[in-house]
Amino acid sequence: MVRKLLLAVFALVMVLALVLTGCKPTTTTDEFKFGVILVGPYNDHGWSQAHYEGGQYAEEKMPGVTMISFDKLNSADRKGTTLEQVVEDMVVQGAKIIFTTSEDFQTDTDAVAAKYPDIQFVMISGDHAKTGVAPANVTNVMGRMEYAKAIAGCAAALRTETKSIAYLGPLINSETRRLTAATYLGARDCYEMYRGGDPDELKFTVNWIGFWFNIPGVTLDPTQVANDLFNQGADVVLSGIDTTEAIVVAGQRADKGEQVWAIPYDYVGACDLKPEICLGTPYFNWGPTYVKYLTAFKEGTLKQGFEWSAPDWNDINNRDTSAVGFVMGDALSEEDRANLNDYIAKLASGEVKLFSGPLNLQDGTELVGEGVVATDDQVWNLPQLLEGMTGASE
Numbered sequence: 001m002v003r004k005l006l007l008a009v010f011a012l013v014m015v016l017a018l019v020l021t022g023c024k025p026t027t028t029t030d031e032f033k034f035g036v037i038l039v040g041p042y043n044d045h046g047w048s049q050a051h052y053e054g055g056q057y058a059e060e061k062m063p064g065v066t067m068i069s070f071d072k073l074n075s076a077d078r079k080g081t082t083l084e085q086v087v088e089d090m091v092v093q094g095a096k097i098i099f100t101t102s103e104d105f106q107t108d109t110d111a112v113a114a115k116y117p118d119i120q121f122v123m124i125s126g127d128h129a130k131t132g133v134a135p136a137n138v139t140n141v142m143g144r145m146e147y148a149k150a151i152a153g154c155a156a157a158l159r160t161e162t163k164s165i166a167y168l169g170p171l172i173n174s175e176t177r178r179l180t181a182a183t184y185l186g187a188r189d190c191y192e193m194y195r196g197g198d199p200d201e202l203k204f205t206v207n208w209i210g211f212w213f214n215i216p217g218v219t220l221d222p223t224q225v226a227n228d229l230f231n232q233g234a235d236v237v238l239s240g241i242d243t244t245e246a247i248v249v250a251g252q253r254a255d256k257g258e259q260v261w262a263i264p265y266d267y268v269g270a271c272d273l274k275p276e277i278c279l280g281t282p283y284f285n286w287g288p289t290y291v292k293y294l295t296a297f298k299e300g301t302l303k304q305g306f307e308w309s310a311p312d313w314n315d316i317n318n319r320d321t322s323a324v325g326f327v328m329g330d331a332l333s334e335e336d337r338a339n340l341n342d343y344i345a346k347l348a349s350g351e352v353k354l355f356s357g358p359l360n361l362q363d364g365t366e367l368v369g370e371g372v373v374a375t376d377d378q379v380w381n382l383p384q385l386l387e388g389m390t391g392a393s394e
Contacts, residue, residue: 031064031065031066031094032062032064032065032066032096032294032298033065033066033067033068033090033093033094033095033096034055034058034065034066034067034068034095034096034097034098034099034290034294035067035068035069035070035086035087035090035095035097035098035099036051036052036055036067036068036069036070036098036099036101037069037070037073037083037086037087037090037098037099037100037101037105038051038052038069038070038071038072038073038101038102039072039073039074039101039102039104039105039212039242040071040072040074040212040213040242040243041071041072041077042069042071044213044242044243044244044267045243045244045264045267045269045270045273046213046241046242046243046244046264046265046266046267046270047101047102047212047242047265047266047267047284048071048101048242049266049267050266050267050268050283050284050285050286051099051101051124051284051286052069052071053286053287054284054285054286054287054289054290055067055069055099055286055290056287057286057287057288057290057291057319058287058290058291058294061287061291062291062294062295065294068090068093068094068095070086070089070090073086073105074104074215075215075218076215076216076218082108083100083105083108083109083112084108084111084112084115087112087116087119091116091119095119096119096120096297097119097120097121097122097293097294097297098119098120098121098122099121099122099124099290099293100121100122100123100124101124102124102125102212103125103126103173103175104212105123106123106125106126106128109121109123109126109134109138110128110133110134110135110138113134113135113137113138114135116137117135117136117137118137119137120137120139120297120302121137121138121139122138122139122140122141122293123138123139123140123141124140124141124142124286125140125142125175126140126142127140127306127380128140129304129305129306130306134304136304137304138304139293139302139303139304139305139306139307140305140306140307141289141293141306141307141308141309142175142307142308142309143284143285143286143289143308143309143323143324144308144309144310144311144323144324145179145182145282145284145324146178146179146182146354146379147182147310147311147316147324147347147354148282148283148311148316148324148325148326149179149180149182149183149186149282150182150183150185150186150189150347150354151186151280151282151326151340151343151344151347152183152186152238152263152279152280152281152282152326153165153182153183153184153185153186153187153188153189153190153238154186154187154189154190154339154340154343155190155263155279155280155328155329155332155336155340156183156187156236156238156261156263156279157186157187157188157189157190157191157194157195157202158190158191158194158195158332158336158339158340159235159236159261159279159331159332159336160202160235160236161235161259162233162234162235163197163201163202163203164202164203164205164232164233164234164235165187165202165203165204165205165234165236165237165238166204166205166206166207166229166230166232166234166236166237166238167180167183167184167204167205167206167207167237167238167239167240167391168207168209168222168225168226168229168237168238168239168240168241168245168246169206169207169208169209169240169241169391170208170209170210170211170212170213170240170241170242171208171209171210171211171212172208172392172393172394174380174381174382174383176208176240177382177383177384177385177393178379178380178382179240180206180240180385180389180391181355181382181385181386181389182354182355183204183238183240184204184385184386184388184389185354185355185386186343186354187199187202187204188202188388189343189352190339190343193339193343194339194342194343200388203233203234203390204388204389204390205229205232205234205389205390205391206385206389206390206391206392207220207225207228207229207391208220208391208392209221209222209225209241212241212242212243213241213242213243214243214245222241222243222245222246223245223248223249225245226245226246226248226249226250227249227253230249230250230253230258230260235259235260235261236260236261236262236263236279237249237250237260237261237262237263238262238263238265239262239263239264239265240265241265242265242266244264244270244273246262246263246264246265247262247263247264247270247271247273247274247277247278248273248274249262250262250274250277251273251274251277254274254276254277260277261277261278261279261331262274262277262278262279263278263279263280263281263282263329264278264281265281265282265283266281266282266283266284267281267283267284268281268283268285268325268327269281270283271327271329271330275329275330275331276330276331277331278329278330278331279328279329279331279332279336280326280327280328280329280332280340281326281327281329282324282325282326283324283325283326283327284323284324285319285322285323285324285325286323287319287320288320288321288322288323289309289323308376308380309323309324310323311323311324311325313347313348316344326340326344328340353373354379355367355368355373355374355378355379356368356371356372356373356374357369357370357371357372357373357374358370359374359386359387360386360387361383361384361385361386361387361393362384362385362386362387362389362393363384363393364387367382367386
């Protein structure tokens with residue numbers, strides 16, 4: 001009798017519980033939320049889309065992990081919106097770790113991190129964790145895009161007929177100087193190795209627009225700048241900005257019968273916009289980085305640090321392992337592809353060393369002497385463009 005009474009009471013309790021929870025059995029979840037703050041649109045075919053898809057990769061690989069994203073945090077698209085406001089909203093939604101994905105966010109990331117010491121911040125690019133400026137809950141990570149940019153410069157040198165290569169640059173800082181310089185060095189390497197030419201014959205011009213993408217009234221118009229570079233004699237324009245103007249303009253000119261090519265940037269699918277004139281794309285593969293830092297945070301092993309991630313030289317296009325890669329474009333010949341693969345192998349083996357001397361800065365002062373390879377600090381903090389490059393260094 002007592003046993004029946006207990007069973008009846010238990011059944012009544014379960015019924016009441018189901019009523020109170022909307023007639024659904026209660027379940028336990030292990031949901032873990034992380035934030036990603038993007039400077040541009042999540043679908044820009046460039047830098048921000050590469051990060052957005054990196055977050056999606058983490059969701060795919062890590063069950064129970066959910067991304068909270070906020071895009072277009074810049075003075076043109078989100079006037080009056082601050083990084084602190086975005087972080088506060090993400091924290092309210094349950095984010096425990098937040099990725100801030102632009103060098104433009106570096107100072108604000110430090111300030112907001114100090115306000116939220118229990119939230120971990122991963123600052124993509126920047127080096128304040130290395131220099132001791134950042135709070136203890138900020139770490140820095142960046143991909144060694146210099147290698148992929150050198151491969152892009154190689155592709156440009158293999159294809160140019162006018163011996164004039166141009167670079168559509170964003171703003172000027174140490175990051176953009178070293179990436180542009182790496183492109184120039186790759187072009188010189190390959191023009192000499194595979195075409196038998198004097199690398200001093202190559203013209204390499206850089207024009208900067210003033211930011212990572214067009215902000216009307218603030219930056220130069222990247223469409224106009226790209227057209228100017230072609231008008232000045234370049235037949236290959238490489239992009240250093242976050243968006244697609246270089247390949248769009250090259251495609252428009254090719255449609256009118258011009259023999260021109262482009263190399264976009266940042267996003268693995270950027271060649272798709274105009275594959276027949278695309279020589280390839282140096283791109284970031286952020287998925288493995290997101291998984292690495294999310295896993296370390298969840299396991300309690302994440303420590304403040306500075307990481308500059310190299311490609312996986314076994315396969316630079318391995319989606320699961322390589323921080324940066326290079327997609328070969330349809331406009332490359334079979335000979336071009338073979339030469340590019342050979343150049344990649346030489347970079348991987350160390351037979352070709354980027355930033356190997358003798359190298360001078362643009363003003364003629366020595367960066368490194370004969371047979372000396374620049375240190376990581378020298379490359380990371382490159383103060384000027386290199387001698388032989390045309391364009392502003394400041």
